[in-house]
Amino acid sequence: MAKGFALCIGLNKVSTDHYDGWDGALSVCEKDARDMKKIAVKMGFTTDLLLTKEATSTNVLSKIDHAA
Numbered sequence: 731m732a733k734g735f736a737l738c739i740g741l742n743k744v745s746t747d748h749y750d751g752w753d754g755a756l757s758v759c760e761k762d763a764r765d766m767k768k769i770a771v772k773m774g775f776t777t778d779l780l781l782t783k784e785a786t787s788t789n790v791l792s793k794i795d796h797a798a
Contacts, residue, residue, distance in 0.1 A: 736770035
């Protein structure tokens with residue numbers, strides 16, 4: 731039986747609306763999320779992964795609601 735649930739989210743780009751002209755580009759956040767998922771799996775967690783394009787607020791809230 732799983733110890734818990736890990737929702738791993740990696741965003742390599744964010745909306746520029748709130749960052750005063752910053753282009754919103756990030757470099758390795760998706761890789762970090764994949765690595766965190768691997769660690770969680772090894773620790774016995776059930777996992778889910780959302781990366782930049784799929785990591786909308788709707789999808790994140792849906793995953794949290796489903797886990798709850």
